[in-house]
Amino acid sequence: MEYKHFSHEHNLRLHQVQPGQQLRCSGCESYCYESVYACWQCNFFLHEHCGNANRYVKHPCHALHPLILIPRPTYTGGSFFCDACGAPGTSFSYCCALCEVDLHVPCAFLPPTATHASHPHELSLSHNLPTQKISPDACKLCNQLLDPKHWTYDCLICDFRVHTFCATREVKPGLYQDDDEPTTTQLPQSGPKENDFEVSGERPEGEATEDPIVQLYKLQVEMEMANQLAQMMASFNLSSLV
Ligand SMILES: [Zn+2]
Ligand SMILES: [Zn+2]
Ligand SMILES: [Zn+2]
Ligand SMILES: [Zn+2]
Ligand SMILES: [Zn+2]
Ligand SMILES: [Zn+2]
Structure with a gap:
């Protein structure tokens, strides 16, 4: 069975990762581990879980x-630098381009x-x-300083705060459930979809009228580009003066 993911031009196939096989997720x-697209x-x-991640989330x-x-x-x-864990990322992110909020997919979930255990x-x-307002504190698991900007796991009973990545080293991220809005179907199966297209004459899902959220995203990107252009123009003007 083949799958189409918006981030990749070719169809993907589900594969069971073999012991010793080292495959890195592009997301x-x-x-x-286990199965991959x-x-x-x-x-x-x-x-x-990266391939099935929703195109957008309303995140708390x-x-x-x-x-x-x-x-x-x-x-x-x-x-980007992830607002949850502080680490950089160069592939998938959940982002608000307007506010420069960026999250790794596993951090978002x-x-x-x-x-x-400890x-x-x-x-x-x-x-x-x-x-x-949180005073600087060290992670109770690795003893490194906690950055007040980043997320933590806290005990509400006693004074125990730890990095998210220290608390969840062995936890696999689940999928974030968007409870009050219908979610769009992810990874439509390309084979049957094409057949549907021919038989029913309906447009395939990817061609459908754009989701308002995609339009919003495009608007965000356009604003971002306009910003960068303005900055480029500003620096050009400055350098042309000297
Ligand atoms: Zn490919
Ligand atoms: Zn992944
Ligand atoms: Zn992160
Ligand atoms: Zn925002
Ligand atoms: Zn830690
Ligand atoms: Zn406790």
């Missing part, structure tokens, strides 16, 4: 705007609560919104 840049001619692989960390899944960062330099209580994901 989140980490190694793949694969394009062998390009060595392009996606974790199932950024209630203002939906976060749009983009295959490549739009920033000059081609990388961190579970709201987690347990860790602590008896349940830990809650904290998005450390700018309104929350």
Whole structure:
């Protein structure tokens, strides 16, 4: 069975990762386990959860705007810094281009609560919104300083705060459930879709009228480009003066 993903020009096939086989996910840049969507001619692989990730999410960390899944960062330099874990990324991100909010796909799907073998209580994901005043503190698992800008897992009972990546090292991300809006079907099967197209005369899903969210994203990108152009013009004007 073949699948089409918006980020890749070729059809993908589901593949069971063999023991010892090292395939890196093009969505989140980490190694793949169990089954992956694969394009062998390009060595392009996606974790199932990365391939099935929604095109946009309404995320509690950024209630203002939906976060749009983009295959490549739009920033000059081609990388982003994840607001959840602070690490850079160069492939998929959930982003709000207007507010420069960027999340790795696995970070966007961190579970709201987690347990860790070293602590008896349940830990809650904290998005450390700018309104929350938190004093600098060290992660109770790795003893490195916690950056107040980034997310943490906190114990609400005692003084125990840890990095998200320290708390969830062994946790596989689940899919973020968007509870009050119907989600669009991901990875339509290209074979049957083409048949449907011929038989019913309906337009294939990819050609359908654009989702308002995609239009919003395009608007965001256009604004971003206009911004960059303005900056380029400004620097050009400055250098032409000297
Ligand atoms: Zn992945
Ligand atoms: Zn390919
Ligand atoms: Zn991250
Ligand atoms: Zn925003
Ligand atoms: Zn840590
Ligand atoms: Zn506790």
